[in-house]
Amino acid sequence: MRSIQRKLPLFVTALLLAVAVVQLTVGYVEVRQASRKLADQRLPLATKVLADLFQIGQGRARITALAKNPAIVAFLRSGGRTGREAALVAMRQVTSDTATNAGLELRDFGGKLLLRTGRFTTADSVLVSPSTDSARYGPFMRHDTTLFLAVAVAVSAAPGAAEGSGGIVQQVARVAFNAQTPKALTGLAGGDISLFVGNASGDPWTDFGSLVPAPPQRVLTSRVPILYERGGEMKRAASAPVPGTPWMVVAEMPSRVVIAPARTYLFTMAPIAALIAIIGVLAAWWGSRRLTTPLVGVTRAAEAIASGDLEHRVPAGGDDELGRLARSFNTMADQVSRSHHHLETQVAQRTKALEGTNAELESFSYSVSHDLRAPLRAIHGFSRILLEDHNAKLEPEAQRLLGVIDQNTRRMGQLIDDLLAFSRLGRTDLSTGPVDMKELAQTVADEIQRTDNGRQGSLEIRIDPLPPARGDRGLLRQVMSNLLQNAAKFTRDHPSARIEVGSRADSGQTVYFVKDNGAGFDARYADKLFGVFQRLHSTEQFDGTGVGLAIVKRIVQRHGGRVWAEGAVNQGATFFFTLPGEER
């Protein structure tokens, strides 16, 4: 149903929902972006802190100190040939007091192993080959589940000594895993950040609790935090190289943690938005009811008045616009009701007056019908009796005069009949129905062809297909009959008379016409054709009383149509009339 009462709350609901959805979406996106930005600031910071931690590792200091031990320097500068025991003592001091159970190696610059202590051996090759005196870290190494790393420092040849003397002090240490370390690091970095370290070139990698798969290269090469998948979960990760080592650190946090604030926002705000929407809808429903209920009242009243209940009124409302509307409506209804009553009274009075006039007219025409005929009949009758019974005594001139009386009384009789027929037209009711105009014209035409006497030439009556009309069949037949008889009459002297009945559509109406090629008429007098007793030809030329066309006009007018004529002297005449169509 097209009702404002329902449309308004629906509209407000839609509006509120749209606002809520837009607000939630925009808020969610904003919060998510802010959280991501925050994460992107925190992750590189964490990598930097971890990288810095490695810088200050103790391993480097210890090995540097060892490389300055005179026994070891002497042993290496001798190419491993002298001072072996003294070097061993120095090395053992280191291996026994370090918790990492380091293995220590002394090698020449060619990589050949000269001396070794400690528990760990990894490979024969030189793991780190520093060219300077400062200590260097090598890459992480993996052996089964154990992670090693090597740090080495060079002992240069003595000044002026031969090339090839001197060597490398290298420490190989196991990286101690502790299940607590990752948590401790996470706590250190804050929040949900996990930290990893490993070789820049790939495996092995560790979180200090265990070995972990190396992050993909794109994480290691990216300068900004990026997303990647680890263990079936999306992570946001940042990487940084550890200066002076072949290592990199990676700080990462789960993507869901990054966007958690946005989700929290959504889950907090959505119910609030829903609540606001519900309250809004209820308010709109209440408001629209309050607004439309008086309107519905006015509408009902208007409908009631339109359907005839003029006494229907709207209950008076408050002082607002709706109340004023109701009061104005009631005032208007009062006025309508008053003028309606007034009109009804007037119509009743007029109808009564009209009925009186009509009755008078009826009795007048009755009197004319009855009283004018009787004397005429007497005049005619007695002049005929005079002619019949006293013919012998009458002179020829007297007989001729009686003949004139005879003619004129007949004509007078015809005039009275036509006049009565004409006046009767205004009083009888139309009994309207569909009328087949083509069939009607054909019937009349056949009749005229049958009774067409006194014609010199031929008479052709052509009837085009005619659309049906709506009207009183008897009266329309009289229209057709009068027009065709007229046409027949005025073509009587034509050697090949032609009458055409046709029609055309003109602005929604049907225009019927009867056209002949007869005597025609002077177009200047066209408007006089349809007057009662108006004739454009003398009785000697064409007989008739001058009522036929007046009857046509009255009948057509009573059907709501128009009638007019076109023609010229000796060029024929065309009579047009319009009638309402069948569909009305």
Add this chain to the structure above:
Amino acid sequence: MQSHGVDILLVEDNANDAELTLRALKQRNLANQVFVCHDGAEALDFFANGEGPVPKVVLLDLKLPKVDGLEVLRRLKQDNRTKTIPVVVLTSSREEPDIERAYALGANSYIVKPVDFEAFARAVSDVGLYWLLLNHPPQ
């Protein structure tokens, strides 16, 4: 009131019309037993006591002084003694209401008097011939 029988009762107030009617009847030798009433009251009196002669046909004008033709017709057709007498309305009125009322009251014919005398004479004599010679009323 005539002592001998009456064939035609002519109810006509117009003396000229009565004369013309009688002349038309006379030409067919139908005028021997015609009784003329000049108004409606006279016509009703003619039938008043129920002992008078019964005409074979009543030629009744409608516009009559005192009691009009339709009233005469109504009374005749209401009365059991006169309702079988044929009544031919012979009038100048061509008005549809008159024709309808006349037939509703039981008129046997309705003839409009032509203005043309020949036509009038023919109509009257035809009516006379039909009702006097051709028609068989109940006994």
